Amino acid sequence: MLRSSLLRLCSALLYFGWALSASASSHREAPLIANDPLADNTDVYAFRSPDDPNTVTLIACYIPTELPHGGPNFHTFGENIRYELHVDNDASIPGDEVTYRFTFTRSNQDPTTFFRIRLGQENLYTTYKCERSTDGGQTWTTIVTNGKVPPPFIGERSIEGPVGLNTTYASLMQQAITTASSGEKVFCGPIDDPFYVDLGGVFDLGNLPRQGGAQPRDGIGQFNCHAICIQVPITTLLKAGVAPTPVNILDGNFVIGFWASASRRATRTLNTNGTYTDSGDWVQVSRLGMPLTNEAVIPIGFKDYWNSLTPYDEITDTSLDNFFYNPELALYMDNRFFGAAVPAFAPLRIQTKSLGAFDFGYGKDGLWGLKGSPAVAGTALDDAIFGTLLLPGPGMARSVDLWPIFHTGVPNFPPYQLATGKNGNPLAAGKPFINNFLPNGGDMLRLNMATPVTPRNDPNFSPLGIVSAAVLGLTNPTYASNANLEFIPNMDGFPNGRRLEDDVTRIELQAVSGIALAAIGLWYDDFGGTNPVTQDLLDVLTYETGVNQNDKAFQPSFPYVAAPWSGKETE
């Protein structure tokens, strides 16, 4: 019922020609895929390339927490798996507009040794084919054949030594960058896992940051993963019929949704001689769009199911929305529920009486009371414009922020503008800061490709992404002195796409704590009518997980990711 109205709503949205922006990793995040590391999609990234802004870089990582010294076989991509990167640019056309499919082949150049590399020969030597489809997977064109995957960075003897490959790892990485027949730059290989999070803290019942002065630890520190990196000309990803120059930096026609997946054949038959045979239809076993969705939003009973869906399936699914309307994490940020049980989240408190009226706590009504009222007329909350998408019913407190951030992106439309210029009315028009609206209803990383790139050496560059842009737009005189659309640094940050540097764990926890609501003028409970930069807001903004950056520096050029850790560097 709800879903049919959503379908109608999405249609309505498209009819109105509206266009929108969003917020939210997944390592061994669901029970089944945790046992199939080769097919486990751990993260996706999508950002305008800082050194080549006419392109967008798409990255999908697989094979979680690879131990750099995990010999003798180390790690590589799996055979009989379809690794796919999917792009949607037109919500009115069901399914992907552009799909990249990677398939890998392993061979042993010297099967007489137990070493992975010896005397210039490499075992489990891995090559790939890349195919591209621009018609939703109906037809495929091979754009890279015999692409080379660099070997694992075993150590200096195996890589640099004359008894090994007699080269350097940097040159192996460089040599592995290839240009596809259709113009994309492509790299597939092992890298330092760019994600960072205190895994041990967060999953010990939310001990993030670790309490009692305990040393924060990067649970992904010194681990590698296998990445597929593609640098694609924006024109290739642009919706059909759209002029190559955006009308403004939030041009709704420049929004793409990006997600990745891994699929296996339905049937595996083990033979009795140590081999196996795969057959049957391809079944999706892993997917990822927004980081941490299936790790910290979807509860355990639904994780395997979530992995099996495509984002396009989600529009007709009715079992998952409530985890966004009323996320489990919100229970731990509300003193009326389990707030006291998770002391690490003490600075994160959700608005329970924003502007004296609105309660965004678990199971509460949020803005539902405004439904149908003249106050919301003409805003995104007006059923006439957006249907029942954002106010589907009572008791769905986060239908106005978390649900759209994960499922549609956020439109540049009231109330989704900064409080700057709103004169106290959160529903009024304010300063634009995001438009990554692509209302297909599914979990994707949504990026507005029109948004300029924040240079990585800009003094305002921040891993807080859009949260930082919002803070600048609200408080920095350069940006807060007018309500005009202008570029604010980090508008190109998560959840408007995802840069390698973005601290998505922190941003998502802040989002659950209502930071997006505050950005549009739904201030925290301690707002007294004057300065909205209250202690509650400062507490949320300054909340840190204790692990604020990756353990390795990124590279200034494609593939941007850092070289993998050597097996000799880690323990």
Place this chain on the structure above:
Amino acid sequence: MRSIFKNSLAALLLFASLSTALASSHREAPLIADDPLADNVDVYAFRSPDRPNTITLMATYVPLQLPQGGPNYYSFGENIRYEIHVDNDPAKPGDEIIYRVTFEMTNEDPSTFFNIRLGKQNLKMRYTLARSDNGGQSWVNILWRVPVPPTNIGQRSIDSPIGLGKSYETLVNQAIRNASTGERVYVGPADDPFFVDLGGAFDLGDLPRQGSNARDGLACKNVSAICIQVPIYTLLKKGAQRSPSNILDPNWVIGVWASASRQATRTLTAGDESYSGPWVQVSRLGMPLTNEVVIPVGMKDYWNSLTPYQEINDQLLDPFFYNPELALYMDDDLFGGAVPAFSKLRIQRNSLGAFDFGNGKDGLFPLKGTPAVAGTALDDAVFGTLLLPGPGKPRSVDLWPIFHTGVPNVRPYQLATGKNGNPLAAGKPFIHNFLPNGGDMLRLNMAVPPTPRNDPNFSSLGIVSAAVLGLTQPPYNTNANLQFIPNMDGFPNGRRLEDDVTRIELQAVAGVALAAIGLWYDDFGGGSPVTQDLLDVLTYTTGVESNDVPFKSGFPYLALPHAGDGDCGGTPADAASRPDAFAGGFSGFNDRLVNSAPDAVVAANFPNPFSDATTIRYTIEATTDVNISVFDRSGKLIEVLVNQRMDAGQYEARFESAALPAGLYFAKISTGAQSVQVLKLVKN
């Protein structure tokens, strides 16, 4: 060729002759590396130091578990048969005793993404342990649906009242069960007891690392362990005396191996999987490191598919023992110069001026059929062609039997002590773990007394240490009698948790077992056999000689698993160099643009829809005239709820609607002349 071998084994059994061995496997073969749940990592078998009437059997699975590996962490898998196999009679094909462990998983609270919350545990495993005494034809469940301890996630999840409210040690102790057939059993997470510099070893043999510090690649990692402490009498060969005839009683030898099997067909459906068909072995382990550093990559998956009993008919694998790859790197005529870390490990190329054990050389083959070997294990009449199958197979006399039959207490497999210079003469006994079934197993003579772990002679070098003591240290080297020498109960006579199997196996490849029986190193000049070459091999170290945490003195002996919130749960984050998230600061907040403080802000009513009444809650920021009026959908005024000057604050107005028809109403809120907001009121 193989049929001859079979005849040899038959001959051996006929002679009722008797026999000790050498050798871990983490992600060791390509296929199983991609199936961690079914990956058998290590096997241990030792006489229990605190309960010497029992043998402790252990098999570990699921390698390299990160203590911080949430949200799902690690456990055994469903739809897998985990088995520990025991052979005690090579005359009977197959296992005499098999333990099979199977698991079922439940989620006690599927509504959370946490693994443990409020006393409930997700992905909770229970196991059933079955035992077969007839080679797997029939099974008896000896433990049923026993809970497996959870992952040691951290203090909040384990110790605290919002978690399980118990210490991890309590959880482990509660998980130890006694089976109906006398076994004590622990199945659950543990610190991985193995230790090795993985990163160094597999970087083309950089072990110990040259010019840098060694690192234990398994430190801070956990495994899933199956530990079974079994009364010796239930493992004894049928008909064997309950008391051993001596400490090397040949009837007291068992062969231990472990495996994991899956059903042949896995079918994926959306978000689920199912299994059907016959069971197929996907992982096995007996001697440590066999499939890791002896079997080359092209044969590893095949090796995992075999049982030890199938190896007797296999012809593909023996050359890797006769001429092991590792020996190439300990021989200056081959690739010795390419692996500087092994420079102290050099194989006898000219032992006693006659015997070359380099790869492709003949070893002791020239002695075949000569009077010198008459009556020894090398005599075809005694042992068939087992030990001297042909030329060019130099290690058929040491490495092959260590891995495939165990070592008999017969000439020449006795210490040089008492041999008066003739390696083929009778010497001092030091090992008998001979169980000649031809397959890769961990062979343990259960009659050998345990060396107390606090004995000053206790050594992680196992039999190598016993050999050194028997050759060089009084009172052991003053006679050639059979007597207990400390560490005779060590690897490769079984495997204790402490045994440094990597070092021992590398020493064995370098010929230390040959030296122990009197086939001295090339630099032996007729005087003391303790030459520089021998000392080099004996003092060779990998740089990682012991586990990263101490073992426990009582069952299950393993250290508790590392906690996810502890020092092993990730790399320390560098707080000092963190990026400044708010370089711009909050100083420039523009009050006018953001907040011009209107008289009344938004209001809301609750409940909505309603039946008898609804309450409108509204906030006033400064003193102003307030009017709240309710209209029906035709615009007719129904009621004025508020019409007065009011001070700043939060207020409520109640709209009584019991007498009104169901339908839609509007509440218009005005301040002064300005309409501020209209609420839509829905009466049911």
